[in-house]
Amino acid sequence: MQDQNILSMAALLYIFSAALYFSNPFLKVSRIGALATLVTVFAFLVHTLSFLLRWIATYRMGFGHLHIVTLYESLSFIVWAIVLAYLILEIKFKNKIVGSFVIPLAAIVLIYTTMVVPDTQSTIAPVPEVLHGNFYNYHVIPCFLGYGAFTISFGASILYFIKKRKKAACSTEADMVQLSASLQLLNEIIYNAIAIGFIFFTIQLIAGMFRTKIIWGSYWQWDPTQVLGLITWLIYSVILHGRFTRWWKGDMTAILSILGFITAIAGFLAATGRMVTTGHYPIL
Amino acid sequence: MKKIITSVFNFISSINLTILVLSAATVIFILQVTREKLAPLPSWKWLAIIPEFDFYHSRGFIILFALFCANLVACSLKRLPRTISIYRSSSRVPDDTFLSSMPEALEFKAENYRVTKEKLLAIISTNFSTPYVVKEEGNTLYLFAEKGKYTHLGFYLAHICILLIAIGTLISTAGLQYSFDVAKGQLFDPLVVRDANRQEKILDFSLRCDDLKTVSYGESDKLKKHMSTVTILQGGAAVKTQDLDFGTHLTYNGVDIYQDRFSKTITYAKLQVNDSAGKQKEHELKLGDSFSVGDTGEKLRLTRVRQDSVQLKSISSPGSIWVSKTPVQFTEPSLQAYRVSLIELLQKETTSLKAIYDPGQDLIWFSFLFMIAGFSMCFFLSHQRLWVKVDMEEDGSRVVLAGAATNNHSALADMVGNIKAALE
Numbered sequence: 028m029q030d031q032n033i034l035s036m037a038a039l040l041y042i043f044s045a046a047l048y049f050s051n052p053f054l055k056v057s058r059i060g061a062l063a064t065l066v067t068v069f070a071f072l073v074h075t076l077s078f079l080l081r082w083i084a085t086y087r088m089g090f091g092h093l094h095i096v097t098l099y100e101s102l103s104f105i106v107w108a109i110v111l112a113y114l115i116l117e118i119k120f121k122n123k124i125v126g127s128f129v130i131p132l133a134a135i136v137l138i139y140t141t142m143v144v145p146d147t148q149s150t151i152a153p154v155p156e157v158l159h160g161n162f163y164n165y166h167v168i169p170c171f172l173g174y175g176a177f178t179i180s181f182g183a184s185i186l187y188f189i190k191k192r193k194k195a196a197c198s199t200e201a202d203m204v205q206l207s208a209s210l211q212l213l214n215e216i217i218y219n220a221i222a223i224g225f226i227f228f229t230i231q232l233i234a235g236m237f238r239t240k241i242i243w244g245s246y247w248q249w250d251p252t253q254v255l256g257l258i259t260w261l262i263y264s265v266i267l268h269g270r271f272t273r274w275w276k277g278d279m280t281a282i283l284s285i286l287g288f289i290t291a292i293a294g295f296l297a298a299t300g301r302m303v304t305t306g307h308y309p310i311l
Numbered sequence: 312m313k314k315i316i317t318s319v320f321n322f323i324s325s326i327n328l329t330i331l332v333l334s335a336a337t338v339i340f341i342l343q344v345t346r347e348k349l350a351p352l353p354s355w356k357w358l359a360i361i362p363e364f365d366f367y368h369s370r371g372f373i374i375l376f377a378l379f380c381a382n383l384v385a386c387s388l389k390r391l392p393r394t395i396s397i398y399r400s401s402s403r404v405p406d407d408t409f410l411s412s413m414p415e416a417l418e419f420k421a422e423n424y425r426v427t428k429e430k431l432l433a434i435i436s437t438n439f440s441t442p443y444v445v446k447e448e449g450n451t452l453y454l455f456a457e458k459g460k461y462t463h464l465g466f467y468l469a470h471i472c473i474l475l476i477a478i479g480t481l482i483s484t485a486g487l488q489y490s491f492d493v494a495k496g497q498l499f500d501p502l503v504v505r506d507a508n509r510q511e512k513i514l515d516f517s518l519r520c521d522d523l524k525t526v527s528y529g530e531s532d533k534l535k536k537h538m539s540t541v542t543i544l545q546g547g548a549a550v551k552t553q554d555l556d557f558g559t560h561l562t563y564n565g566v567d568i569y570q571d572r573f574s575k576t577i578t579y580a581k582l583q584v585n586d587s588a589g590k591q592k593e594h595e596l597k598l599g600d601s602f603s604v605g606d607t608g609e610k611l612r613l614t615r616v617r618q619d620s621v622q623l624k625s626i627s628s629p630g631s632i633w634v635s636k637t638p639v640q641f642t643e644p645s646l647q648a649y650r651v652s653l654i655e656l657l658q659k660e661t662t663s664l665k666a667i668y669d670p671g672q673d674l675i676w677f678s679f680l681f682m683i684a685g686f687s688m689c690f691f692l693s694h695q696r697l698w699v700k701v702d703m704e705e706d707g708s709r710v711v712l713a714g715a716a717t718n719n720h721s722a723l724a725d726m727v728g729n730i731k732a733a734l735e
């Protein structure tokens with residue numbers, strides 16, 4: 028399939044940009060950083076092209092739906108959301124620090140998607156009837172956009188602890204000042220990423236409630252997938268409120284951000300039926 | 312006593328309680344999900360040390376939820392005086408202590424008073440928003456400018472809407488959702504549904520299924536959807552006809568009719584009931600359906616179907632009879648004037664429709680939209696305020712710039728810095 032070939036090209040480009048981002052902090056050459064961004068943007072456009080081609084292909088086959096149904100499509104869209112969130116935050120903060128973690132992660136997930144996910148899940152299939160209408164797109168798209176933003180906050184949190192460890196070990200005042208500024212910047216990135224992700228995640232939670240109402244008869248069923256989504260939402264709520272207290276420190280934000288990301292992954296695994304049994308319609 | 316009430320209110324309205332409630336809910340939900348779903352697995356049996364519990368339907372959940380709602384209301388009320396004082400601060404003449412307490416406060420010398428005043432009015436208008444003169448007296452000028460004044464409403468919007476969504480879901484429990492099978496050509500006159508307590512509710516309109524089919528993708532045999540053409544009738548006249556599929560529903564008189572995902576072939580029994588006066592009435596029933604026998608008030612339900620006979624059971628008494636093509640007399644004394652026979656057994660293609668009445672739906676929907684708007688205002692918009700004091704001096708003027716912002720402090724700091732650079 029044409030779109031699958033284009034997607035594998037995007038995966039290779041992401042690997043290349045991941046290498047550039049990873050080496051950027053060590054080599055400290057500004058052109059490498061600029062090249063990394065350029066390659067990422069190009070890879071993102073190629074990735075977007077693969078979506079469009081797949082979408083067109085679904086119409087040609089008579090199905091005509093936005094395809095975020097199979098594991099292949101879902102992972103591809105999540106990677107797209109991660110890269111989009113990262114590019115927005117890189118433009119806003121004019122800093123590539125988080126790219127050295129997030130872009131390699133995105134590249135690994137996309138390589139897995141294109142190489143390991145079975146063919147049965149990468150070929151275009153009709154969308155099951157239960158996924159027609161009823162807020163499906165309003166539920167899934169914001170959910171994955173939220174995952175993208177939460178991945179950025181996760182990456183920034185990991186880097187936060189790495190930098191903190193470096194700060195504890197450094198000896199010169201200049202280095203300490205620089206690292207303190209980095210830690211503050213990472214904290215801001217974490218907060219902004221969570222704020223964006225929280226809004227999208229709230230949209231998916233409510234849209235999911237409307238779907239549940241139509242399919243199962245009530246807004247909330249205490250299904251494991253729903254509960255894990257709620258847990259994720261609660262953790263990020265705690266972070267967003269905690270910042271307004273005097274005793275809240277950057278460490279707490281970073282720890283909870285990592286925990287929130289883990290529960291988000293658990294929710295995704297539950298939705299795919301790979302972790303627990305659930306009434307939530309599984310990603311195929 | 313007042314001290315106690317104040318302490319309690321401060322606690323209930325505190326952000327620490329918010330964090331405590333959210334964290335408690337998080338921990339309890341994590342424990343419950345892991346206990347329910349992972350403990351039965353062989354590799355996770357050690358999780359069985361957590362005792363089984365159902366927090367979702369417990370009093371503890373209600374208490375936690377009540378505490379959450381109380382916290383939402385109390386913190387909103389507590390914040391109100393501060394929000395009002397912020398709005399009132401625009402007309403206030405700030406003293407030096409106030410100005411120096413602002414997060415972005417700069418003091419510097421500038422050109423002569425008139426030139427500085429004109430420049431300030433122009434620069435602030437261009438870079439920020441139109442300032443206005445709070446006071447000009449003698450040799451001192453006070454200016455004030457602000458942006459994003461109404462972003463404080465985002466806090467109230469978000470919190471109030473969360474409460475409204477909770478109220479909406481409670482209101483929804485007064486609604487109903489009822490699935491029913493319908494055959495092609497079948498008329499429900501009127502449409503009778505059941506609420507959550509299985510109580511019958513007679514709706515004020517009739518429903519007829521004009522057509523039902525399964526639609527495939529193109530020429531293939533891959534199922535795309537089940538589709539029904541449904542007509543709503545009022546007083547025998549058709550008022551609305553619509554094609555329904557799983558993603559498209561029909562709304563009439565506050566009731567939504569949805570297409571469900573299934574179709575099946577169902578056996579219908581066509582029965583004829585004759586009374587002693589020779590009056591006949593036909594009934595077409597599937598398993599589980601019931602009908603009234605004449606004016607007796609007695610109801611019979613179709614409970615079993617065999618190849619050539621069906622069983623009818625009385626709803627009010629333990630009696631039952633088997634009915635075949637030969638007319639049979641009822642055994643109950645109240646029904647002995649009636650005889651029933653089976654005319655034929657029919658195989659009918661049916662589909663499943665769903666009638667949903669949700670009185671809380673609109674409240675939830677609008678609250679959700681406004682809640683998202685509230686979150687966006689809280690996280691991404693900023694109320695920025697700028698006070699300026701200009702004192703005339705012998706060799707020019709002394710300017711004090713003082714700014715405060717709810718978000719994006721660095722942008723305000725940059726703006727204040729730019730104004731200073733333009734004036735120096």
